[in-house]
Amino acid sequence: MSLSSDSPQIRIPATYMRGGTSKGVFFNIKDLPSKAQQVGEYRDKLLLRVIGSPDPYGKHTDGMGGATSSTSKTVLLDKSAQADHDVDYLFGQVAIDKPFVDWSGNCGNLTGAVGAFAISQGLVDAERIPENGICTVRIWQKNIEKTIIAQVPIKDGQVQECGDFELDGVTFPAAEVVIEFLDPADGEGAMFPTGNLIDRLEVPGVGTFDVTLINAGIPTAFVRASDIGYGGSELQDDINNDEAALQRFETIRAYAAVKMGLISDVSEAAARQHTPKIAFVAPPEAYVASSGKQIGAGDIDLRVRALSMGKLHHAMMGTASVAIATAAAVPGTLVNEAAGGGERREVNFGHPSGTLKVGAEAIEKDGQWSASKAIMSRSARVLMEGWVRVPPAQL
Template sequence: MTSKTSQMKVPATYMRGGTSKGVFFKLNDLPEKAQQAGKNRDAFLLRVVGSPDPYSKHIDGMGGATSSTSKVVILSQSTHKDHDVDYLFGQISIDRALVDWSGNCGNLSAAVGPFAIQAGLVPSDRIPQNGTASVRVWQANINKTIVVHVPIRDGEVQEMGDFELDGVTFPAAEIPVDFISPADGTGHMFPTGNVTDDLVVPEVGTFHATFINAGIPTIFLQADALGYLGTELQEDINTDQIALDRLEKIRAYGALKMGLISNAAEAEIHQHTPKIAFVSKPKSYRASNGKDISEGDVDLLVRAVSMGKLHHAMMGTAAVAIASAACIPGTIVNIAAGGGERNSITFGHPSGVLKVGAIASRSDTGWIVEKAIMSRSARIIMEGWVRVPSDIFE
């Protein structure tokens, strides 16, 4: 039987930001039923990406069948004072009908500035002929300010350049990104009140951990406590379902201890947060592109899991958490990096190395991270319209 359903045609831009890719929309370009949060918006975005896909390939959508490439962004002119745009991020599950709105994507944050300029959401008098346009972004998922410093040449966004980012094949223009006051909005950067805690996971074990709400809620563990070296690449872990299930169970009980969920089963519908990462002291290893990373090149090693799989590089928000934790003495991350107070670190990840910084200070209530800083790059890959069957709405 032939369906008479037609397809709707929606303006969209496909962009790389850092080591992620996503489909970008202006809010007022979305179908009317998808301009409000809810089931219709989620149904539209799921169909754009091609989820849920029991084959985990995203053949019939714009997704790339990985956590790094199953993302959507919605931008609008800001409703917040002294901000240019409001930025809403959705992490799309690959095999489930689920859009997780619980956190930000730090990598795609770098692409928000260029997209906002290209889309006409930043006043033209704010764009220099040559220099840098600083786009102030309100991150609507976590109610935080991000400042994206976009290079401008001849009045246009400069995309090409010689900045190399491990995990991205080709060089591009450098885009510094500032994450302002990245800790949880309530001020509880360490939700338990401690820089380290013991995490008891039934039938798995007890782990020394740092729980932090900065960039994105993250659970940091010691690599050796999990039986790892910290030099692992994706195939070392992602082909081991028993290991993945164990990490997911640890993540669920970590989320419970952080107060993010009321019972461990709820972690299933909050796949995007918290993240779980394991760290080790510096070691030499060969990155996924064949590049040799020397022990002397890095301060520590970090491996992170996103949406149930070891990430091929490092999530941008997790990099903010790493920078924040590293600058505070006594955390698992700080100890792995050699201890003491510091304002920047270079860490090794499966695709290479990344330098991140943070400015932290003590207050009467404990440590405060004023700003986390890292450089990414971004590029428009394709722009035009995405087509979606018109019968997806209720």
């Protein structure tokens, strides 16, 4: 029997959290309606309605989303079914103007909040949580089938959220959460899917240029800023207000996806918006960040700009930061080249909101590169907790 339009709303326990430079709606999967606890159309429709998508106005006025790729996110957590793990973490990137939830990758920024939410939900065994100190939360990232370790600070038996750690792209300081991505090469194949550190990518109507294609953190295609007509210090308005530029980036992304073996034809890219990411790199140079902060050439090793869900990101996606660190650790990639070449275990890069230091360890064996881990610092805090409400007739 179909529900009438005046049926009462469904109330679902939820927590609205910031993690890194993103924020999203977090759920304990056991709190979802039974039909949404399973993979499928009903779950996707529910999460779309929670966020307020699809929204032709691009505002998310009637939902919890923030109408940007950084704020249109959902997280589902459950007690882990994997040995030696605490929590299973599933990430859904919700499209803004389409009825689509992309489950193809992870969100590195929201990973910073997963440990705290897992502790608050009782998904981490009590004996593993110190009264004071650091709680090591072992996360199984289900989208990419990888292990992530979150070092969550604890004070008086509770997650410590307040602190003095500053993260460019986030207005206020908070407690630092160290995140380790173990074996960060993406689960869909080799770290360099073509076997090359640099490929030539032919993009009809755009051009042919060098590209580094890497599966680490999240599948990412790196190009030189100069090869596609940019300087490398662009801010959001320089690109996001240019529809022709956005279309060129999407075209490049589609052909890169085919080259990486993620899709078989460029027409399939529209159904895979979250991955791969497209980013452009440039050597260090002074610029003014979106906050007005002066970034000196000596403050950074290189500059990186990346697009997420079709728009230039206001800072840097956490998973793309893993890709940057890993590619920088491999001599001969475009990222390593922009950083000055040579061997390195960490890189400090400039993004539109400021700078970020990330580390990675990469080794070569029998001509194949692999990465053992990538490390970065994030912060997280609860913004609101309670119940999110959804009109049942619209599911």
